[in-house]
Amino acid sequence: MEFLHQLVAGMVAFFISCHVVFKRMKRSKGKMIRKAPEPGYSWPIIGHLHLLKGPEPFHHKLSAMADKLGPVFMLRLGAHRTLVVSGAEAIKECFTSKDRALASRPRTAAGEYMCYNHLMFGGAPYGSYWREVRKMSMIHLLSNHR
Secondary structure (H helix, E strand, C coil): CHHHHHHHHHHHHHHHHHHHHHHHHHHHCCCCCCCCCCCCCCECCCECHHHHCCCCCHHHHHHHHHHHHCCEEEEEECCEEEEEECCHHHHHHHHHCCHHHHHCCCCCHHHHHCCCCCCCCCCCCCCHHHHHHHHHHHHHHCCCCC
């Protein structure tokens, strides 16, 4: 009788794990997103900030990391993930073909509550609304033409 209980419990666990695996595969199908490499171990609260300390200048440490990891890598600075781009070709691609994705501001609680749900000029994400607000502010507020 005990053997039967163990067998049933094992079969249930097997089917649940198969269901979870197939559900994840189905959800991620067609979304092959490559993540940028990260250097070593990040601490829970400060992230990779411990790798940037020392007598050597900050830009030398980033250059050494770029030599190890490649021209594009990810750092965790505190709780925030930061993309570091250091190669000329990667920078050219960022500012030509991927500029719309990189031009926007992140959606934060401060932008939601202090900027009236991201409606102020300084807190609005990049898009048609931001372009219209920028155009109005440049023509009417920041120029001599009134």
